[in-house]
Amino acid sequence: MKKLLITGASGFLGWHICQLAKTEWEVYSTYFSHSLEIPGVKTVKVNLTDFQELKDIFNDINPTAVIHTAANSQPNFCQNHPEESYTINVTASCNLAGLCADYAIPCAFTSTDLVFNGLNAPYKETDSVSPVSLYGEQKVKAELGMLERYPHTAVCRMPLMFGIGTPTAKSFIQPFIETLKAGKELNLFIDEFRTPASGTTAAKGLLLALEKVQGVIHLGGKERISRYDFGKLLVEVFQITDGKIKGCYQQDVKMAAPRPADVSLDSSKAFALGYQPLSLKEELAALVNRPLV
Known part of the structure; x- marks a missing residue:
């Protein structure tokens, strides 16, 4: 091989x-x-x-x-x-x-x-x-x-x-889900957009x-989405009944590294080569019954 x-x-x-x-x-x-x-x-x-x-x-x-x-x-x-x-x-x-x-x-x-x-x-x-x-x-x-x-x-x-956690690494959805399932409020940017x-x-x-x-x-995904809307989709797909999400702005959170507002990728060149991301809802649904840690 x-x-x-x-x-x-x-x-x-x-x-x-x-x-x-x-x-x-x-x-x-x-x-x-x-x-x-x-x-x-x-x-x-x-x-x-x-x-x-x-x-x-x-x-x-x-x-x-x-x-x-x-x-x-x-x-x-x-x-x-x-x-x-x-x-x-x-x-x-x-x-x-x-x-x-x-x-x-x-x-x-x-x-x-x-x-x-x-x-x-x-x-x-x-x-x-x-x-x-x-x-x-x-x-x-x-x-x-x-x-x-x-x-x-x-x-x-x-x-x-995003996806299931590995033996040595997590994606950003693990802490999101932990916070939501604990009944705590999750603050997410409404003015930061990506193509996950x-x-x-x-x-x-x-x-x-x-x-x-x-x-x-x-090699971006097919949908442009804010962190806030991604969080709402997560709550819906994983059926987190008590999930509380609050929108916030980038300027509300002070971090060492500046953050761009919208770095959505046009991946049509890759799509033409055969790269086939599912919809975000489908991608998340595929994770529902898998251990996420």
């Missing part, structure tokens, strides 16, 4: 890709600080910011393709720890692209919708990037650096993602991009 190296297996998205990919590939996955076992997948502890370790893992595995999801993806953390986050988000990503170029193998990279400033949504792949946070800036630098090192890289801009997709759908999109894309592709 072909060998697929997935970085960031302990992250939400990396774990979901491992679940899907292991039926078609011999999957090797890396983690750094959160060890885990994934049945049918070989997990390896690697410090991706150490170039020698990165080279060694390529030499040991000799992968036939790479999906790079490992990142420091918390905007507030990146804003407060610029140097630490830069080494994994930018330096390691560019080094990895260079190795994929050396091996002449397909490479898919997970970027973000936060490369945009939120003023001109929905965004196509050809629209100018204009990040408002340090995390968004780092992802732009990684995109440019990786494509410079290896133009065959599939740069996949990912949306807000489930972890499974996003993983399918990445495997498709690995096979079919070179350059930038958007």
